[in-house]
Amino acid sequence: MLVVMKAQATPEEIQAVCDHIEQLGFRAHPLPGAQRTAIGITGNKDAVDRGNIEALSGVAEVIRVSKAYKLASRDVKEEDTVISFPASGACAEASVGGGDLAIVGGPCSIESREQAFAIAQHVAAAGAQFFRGGAYKPRTSPYAFQGMGVEGLRIMAEIRDRFGLRIVTEAIDNESLELVAEYADVIQIGARNMQNFSLLKHVGRLRKPVVLKRGLSATLEEFLMSAEYIMSEGNYQVILCERGVRTFADHTRNTLDLSIIPAVQRLSHLPILVDPSHGTGRRDSVLPMARAAIATGADGILVEVHHQPEKALSDGPQSIYPDQFVRMMDELEQIAPVVGRSLPRAIRVESSAI
Ligand code: PEP
Ligand code: MN
Numbered sequence: 001m002l003v004v005m006k007a008q009a010t011p012e013e014i015q016a017v018c019d020h021i022e023q024l025g026f027r028a029h030p031l032p033g034a035q036r037t038a039i040g041i042t043g044n045k046d047a048v049d050r051g052n053i054e055a056l057s058g059v060a061e062v063i064r065v066s067k068a069y070k071l072a073s074r075d076v077k078e079e080d081t082v083i084s085f086p087a088s089g090a091c092a093e094a095s096v097g098g099g100d101l102a103i104v105g106g107p108c109s110i111e112s113r114e115q116a117f118a119i120a121q122h123v124a125a126a127g128a129q130f131f132r133g134g135a136y137k138p139r140t141s142p143y144a145f146q147g148m149g150v151e152g153l154r155i156m157a158e159i160r161d162r163f164g165l166r167i168v169t170e171a172i173d174n175e176s177l178e179l180v181a182e183y184a185d186v187i188q189i190g191a192r193n194m195q196n197f198s199l200l201k202h203v204g205r206l207r208k209p210v211v212l213k214r215g216l217s218a219t220l221e222e223f224l225m226s227a228e229y230i231m232s233e234g235n236y237q238v239i240l241c242e243r244g245v246r247t248f249a250d251h252t253r254n255t256l257d258l259s260i261i262p263a264v265q266r267l268s269h270l271p272i273l274v275d276p277s278h279g280t281g282r283r284d285s286v287l288p289m290a291r292a293a294i295a296t297g298a299d300g301i302l303v304e305v306h307h308q309p310e311k312a313l314s315d316g317p318q319s320i321y322p323d324q325f326v327r328m329m330d331e332l333e334q335i336a337p338v339v340g341r342s343l344p345r346a347i348r349v350e351s352s353a354i
Contacts, residue, residue: 001048002076003039006060013058014039020056024048029234031077036060040071042232069224069268071231072238077269083209083237085185090164092346094129096209096239097271101336101343102300104168104211104273105325106132108315109145110152116159118307122322124163126329127345130186131156131165132302136176137314138192145313149176153183160185164346168211168302174202181206191216191243191278194226204233211273211302213241216254220263227270240264240272241302242293244279253281253318256289261296277304277318286320287328294335301332 003017014037018028021041026048029040041048050062067073082098085091096102105123110116110133120131135152137145148155156167166185171177172193180187186209193199194215203210210230214223227238242261244254256279264272274293276286290301306312306319320328333343 001041001044001050002063002065002070003041003053004060004063005037005039005058007036009037009058009060013056017053017056017059020053021048027232027234029071029231029236031071031236033077034079038076040065040076042070067267068221069228071236072224072227072268072270074267074269079269081236081238081269081271083239083271085166085209090161091166091185092129092164094166094344096273097299099341101294101332101341102130102271102273103128103329103332103343104130104132104300104302105305106168107134107306107312108277108304108319109134109137109313110148110155111145111313112148113155113158115307116152116155117162119305119322120159120163120165122307122325123305124165124346126322126326127343128325128329129166129344129346130168131159131163132168132188132304134170134314136170136172136180138170138172138190139314150179153179157183171199171203174199177202177206181208184208186211186239189213194218194223197229200226200229201233204230204235206235207237208235209237209239210235211239211241213243213275213278214245214257214260217246220260220267223260224264224268227268238270239299240268240270241275242272242279242298243275243302244281252279252285254279256280256293258289258292258296258298261293261298265297271299273300273302274298275302277302277315277320281318283309283318283320283324286318287324287331290328291331291335294332294341295339297339301328303328 021028276289
């Protein structure tokens with residue numbers, strides 16, 4: 001159910017409606033919009049008695065949301081969600097969704113302070129706003145490098161201060177989540193965990209932006225239902241990420257499904273990034289697919305960058321070189337205006353600053 005408040009409803013009236021919903025034993029999700037506030041109701045098994053709510057002061061109407069996902073749906077919130085990061089410390093203002101494209105670049109894994117700093121320097125100099133790097137890695141083999149853990153998180157915190165890059169890093173379980181949340185600006189939930197409902201609920205109780213990657217074989221509805229898990233706990237700052245799915249095709253590691261972008265945008269107000277690194281698994285495919293993703297209407301790119309990919313401890317073959325990252329930024333900057341976007345490029349440190 002969705003309570004649509006009148007445009008002129010006061011904050012007190014909105015609060016009173018939320019209190020009423022909570023007293024009925026349901027959960028109220030106030031969703032401010034450009035014109036008016038809507039309040040999502042979850043936790044109800046049967047239809048809520050709308051008559052009672054409609055009679056409350058400031059309420060315009062109460063409508064039923066028939067989709068399985070509600071808070072993630074455009075039925076509940078018409079305008080695109082923009083996740084804003086106010087300027088803080090060395091980091092300038094940034095956003096995901098809206099007019100500006102968001103670019104996240106960095107290695108698959110943090111391998112050492114030297115490696116992470118060398119790559120971060122290139123990522124910052126190219127004008128990206130976000131740095132990615134795994135400290136906890138979900139690896140197919142238990143014998144493969146599992147990440148540096150908290151030491152990797154500390155290195156990324158230093159990178160944020162030094163280069164003004166916001167940190168995107170993955171939490172692989174409830175145990176790592178607490179630490180990751182302490183250090184990260186954006187918590188990544190990986191493809192393998194897209195349906196780890198316990199982890200989704202835990203991340204939903206935090207008030208920090210989340211990048212939710214599409215599962216290896218997830219349908220659009222399953223993807224949005226996972227976003228709903230996070231939002232149903234009160235964390236509305238969800239960024240979707242298409243990273244390819246399993247198909248019969250063997251010319252790439254996964255099949256990057258760019259057709260999900262218009263489909264997501266039709267059904268949901270949430271922003272969506274594209275990861276052409278995991279989406280293809282091949283360095284030579286990353287730039288073409290990044291260009292296509294922006295042309296298709298993605299809100300940004302999440303990409304793996306390594307200065308020595310042949311020595312990388314994970315995902316070297318799909319990591320682009322720093323000069324390719326610069327080229328990607330240049331190309332996306334040109335494509336962006338064609339689709340009504342722009343690519344903000346922060347001018348930061350000189351390359352000699354390290
Ligand atoms: C990653 O971003 O390095 C990663 C493990 O991604 P995914 O969960 O999409 O495989
Ligand atoms: Mn990776």
